[in-house]
Amino acid sequence: MTNLPGRRMCRFISVFLTAFVLMSAASLSAPAGAQEVTPDVEEISDGLDVPFVPSHADVLKTMFELTKANKDDYVIDLGSGDGRIVIAAVKWLGAQGFGVDLNTKLVDIANKRAQQQGVADRAKFHVRDIFQTDISKASLVTMYLLPDIVLQLRPKLLSTLKPGTRIASHDYHLGDWRPDHMRVVDSQGEERSIVYAWTVPAKVAGKWTWDIAFSSYFNAVTPMQADIEQRYQDLYGKMVVNGAVVPVRAAGVDGTKVSFTVTSEIDDVVVDQTYTGTISGDEITGTVRLSGSVKPVEIPWRARRQPASR
Ligand SMILES: C[S@@+](CC[C@H](N)C(=O)[O-])C[C@H]1O[C@@H](n2cnc3c(N)ncnc32)[C@H](O)[C@@H]1O
Known part of the structure; x- marks a missing residue:
């Protein structure tokens, strides 16, 4: 959790507090076995460069809208956290895909959530570094990372993804690669988010x-x-x-x-x-x-x- 900008830190703390309250409530009512699927945000993010801060459902909807995501998409979420983006792509759109995260606990949680929601055959999660992940199969790449990490990813996105593949990023842009779309998302009770979207261009030079x-x-x-x-x-x-x-x-x-x-x-x-x-x-x-x-x-x-x- 080092080098977190203040804004991100605030969101992280507020997410942590919300998760703590939800966890306390969930632990009272959750059926046996379901409890372990609720992320303990603080414990889970400990020692990571990019902490686990989940994207709000409104952000997911905006990512899908701006990229015209649909049932034919193969979605790869880089830093998939609790799996919500790929799971939503399967449940809301009928798409398929996978997510990768370095955090084994989050990957377990994501796979369990996919199972509980009946989409484990189309939404899979792996313990893997985003920089070591083969993303060539994607038709849509999503990410919610930190500014320097998304910039480090840019050459890989441009050289590996097929022309026409769309990319959606929560809050952080890709430097001098002008986004095709950009929208501010104002979710009630949440800090404002920005969603950026690009389409990978073919090489025409x-x-x-x-x-x-x-x-x-x-x-x-x-x-x-x-x-x-x-x-x-x-x-x-x-x-x-x-x-x-x-x-x-x-x-x-x-x-x-x-x-x-x-x-x-x-x-x-x-x-x-x-x-x-x-x-x-x-x-x-x-x-x-x-x-x-x-x-x-x-x-x-x-x-x-x-x-x-x-
Ligand atoms: C801000 S969370 C976003 C979670 C999810 N994509 C969402 O939008 O709700 C970022 C996630 O990236 C993961 N992460 C950070 N660096 C990573 C890396 N190098 N490889 C794989 N996952 C990474 C973290 O463990 C964390 O779960």
């Missing part, structure tokens, strides 16, 4: 070439070339159209969906080319919409990347 065959505006077959740079989901760069260099704009990647626009002048005609497509390896397939001072038309688009330029 590199040199791309393609031809456009549309004789009304271009020569019969016009070769195109784009040099794309990437910063997370934002794309930058330039395109060469009929020998002229033009900037790409409105450029981005949402999972595997790539989009950008360029405006060029061809034979005194201003043409906007709006590209949208899906990237798979070194290929993008989609459409380009030609508009501007021409009658709008949409034609197929297929671009290839020079592998060495990635």
Whole structure:
């Protein structure tokens, strides 16, 4: 529990007091065997870098809403505590997944809760370090850790997760990786929380070439070339159209969906080319919409990347 910011410390203490009151009540009424499933927050968090502070149900709902979580999701909760996030994903959405936590007592509690709630076949919990966990199977990763820990996780999230995988983080952002969504959660009787959400972008940077065959505006077959740079989901760069260099704009990647626009002048005609497509390896397939001072038309688009330029 070292290096806890004051705000976190306050929440931790208040959670501890609440848990203590709930535990006292539960120990009077719980059936035999169920008592051990109630977490003793202080004892359980002792000696951990990140203490066990459970997320409120409103935070879970917001995580699922912002990431459009659904029954097809495979949810991995990094630092799963008492298992509430994965269990809720199974019970509320029909999803499946697992959680990992370094704390064996919490992992036991989470597995027992999953069993008691009849979802043990779809919600599993393992004693494992988040940094040693294979997260490649996830379609949704959730976490409620500390600022420096989520930042340390960022390279692993970006290099291991499939493009299109969503990430939701309670209270802590991923530094200069701009979140796609962010919402303040005001649960009654709780300190305010913030939920951040991102989608893992495909790697689009590199040199791309393609031809456009549309004789009304271009020569019969016009070769195109784009040099794309990437910063997370934002794309930058330039395109060469009929020998002229033009900037790409409105450029981005949402999972595997790539989009950008360029405006060029061809034979005194201003043409906007709006590209949208899906990237798979070194290929993008989609459409380009030609508009501007021409009658709008949409034609197929297929671009290839020079592998060495990635
Ligand atoms: C703030 S709690 C969040 C619990 C749960 N995810 C939730 O939102 O209700 C953080 C959890 O991360 C676990 N944890 C901290 N560092 C960890 C690590 N390196 N590997 C696995 N679990 C870790 C702690 O034991 C604690 O249970």
